Amino acid sequence: MNNKSPKKIGVFILPSLFTSANLFCGFYSIISVMKSDYTTAAITILLAMLFDAFDGKIARLTNSASRFGVEYDSLADLVSFGVAPGLLIYTWALNGYGKLGWLAVFLFVVCGAMRLARFNTQAGNVESKHFTGLPIPAAAGLIASTVIFDNHILGMGKEVRPIVILVVTYIVAYLMVSNIQYRSFKDIHLRERKPLSTLIAVIMILIIVVAEPHIMLFGLFSLYAFSGPAERFLIPAIKGISKKLHLGKTDVTQD
Numbered sequence: 001m002n003n004k005s006p007k008k009i010g011v012f013i014l015p016s017l018f019t020s021a022n023l024f025c026g027f028y029s030i031i032s033v034m035k036s037d038y039t040t041a042a043i044t045i046l047l048a049m050l051f052d053a054f055d056g057k058i059a060r061l062t063n064s065a066s067r068f069g070v071e072y073d074s075l076a077d078l079v080s081f082g083v084a085p086g087l088l089i090y091t092w093a094l095n096g097y098g099k100l101g102w103l104a105v106f107l108f109v110v111c112g113a114m115r116l117a118r119f120n121t122q123a124g125n126v127e128s129k130h131f132t133g134l135p136i137p138a139a140a141g142l143i144a145s146t147v148i149f150d151n152h153i154l155g156m157g158k159e160v161r162p163i164v165i166l167v168v169t170y171i172v173a174y175l176m177v178s179n180i181q182y183r184s185f186k187d188i189h190l191r192e193r194k195p196l197s198t199l200i201a202v203i204m205i206l207i208i209v210v211a212e213p214h215i216m217l218f219g220l221f222s223l224y225a226f227s228g229p230a231e232r233f234l235i236p237a238i239k240g241i242s243k244k245l246h247l248g249k250t251d252v253t254q255d
Contacts, residue, residue, distance in 0.1 A: 014062060015069055018055035019076050022048045026080025033087045039151055041088050042144035046217070048080035049137045074116045081140035082112035089143055093165040101162070104169045111173040112136040118177075131182045134175035134225060138182075142172060142221040149218035172225065180228040 025048035032041035052073070059069055086105040094101030115136050122132065146168065150156050156164060209216040 015055045015059035016072060018051045018058060019069065019073050022051040022055065022073075022080050023076035025051065026076065026084045029080070029084040030087055033084070033091050036091070038088060038092045038147055041084070042147040045080060045084055045088070045140050045144040048084075049141055052077060052080070052137055070120060074120055077116055077136055078109075078113055081136045082109045082116075085140040085143040086112075088147060089165055089169060092147060093161045094169075096158075097162055097166065101166070104166055104173075108139075108169050108173045111176045112139065115139075115176040129184055131184050133178050133180060134172065134182060134228060136176060138221065138224055139172045139176055141217075142168075142225050145218040145221045149214050152214040175225060175228065178228075180232050182224070182228040 025044045029041040029044040029048070032038070032044060055069075055073060059066075086109045089108075090101055090105040094104060097104075115133055118132070119135075146165070150161065209220075
């Protein structure tokens with residue numbers, strides 16, 4: 001007779017609460033989409049990003065990281081940064097495109113899930129200073145900030161909006177599963193002494209974000225999404241052209 005009781009699985013409460021808050025924001029975003037409250041849906045996706053940023057840091061600071069936390073975090077991320085923004089862009093812009101619209105959204109969700117799976121399998125085996133592929137929270141942030149930016153500033157209209165969002169959706173989906181490197185900013189240590197100018201620059205950025213959040217959030221997420229391809233293709237190309245021009249000038253001088 002086997003008297004062994006099943007092994008109990010314990011969880012760390014504090015980081016799991018932040019992950020649960022992330023999941024709740026994603027769930028509430030879906031509810032807001034169903035109510036056609038697209039601005040609220042976008043804002044709750046951005047709030048989910050804050051909770052997602054803190055749960056891992058808290059787990060490391062309190063020495064409470066666990067395999068359960070990693071898996072739970074990935075499931076929450078798939079809802080908040082995959083399903084929720086997917087439903088948002090479909091209902092807000094692509095529902096009139098039929099199969100072309102929902103297939104684009106499905107591709108976004110699938111690529112997001114693959115991005116999370118690849119990150120989990122490569123954790124600890126890749127350079128921490130860079131991410132491989134656009135992180136799914138950044139992709140969701142770009143989608144959410146685009147909705148807010150359009151509703152408050154741009155106003156693309158029903159004719160232009162679906163075309164723009166369709167193209168953006170395919171591009172973002174590709175960037176998530178690509179091998180393009182993105183900076184993780186994990187090498188920035190806030191506890192170390194920094195020049196006073198660094199503090200002033202950070203404060204100025206925060207002031208601008210608070211003053212014009214609709215513009216700045218969209219700008220920051222767009223800049224980050226573009227930074228990977230720029231460092232991979234654009235900057236080396238510019239350096240190559242500059243080098244050829246410099247060599248050409250040197251040859252002319254020698255002649």
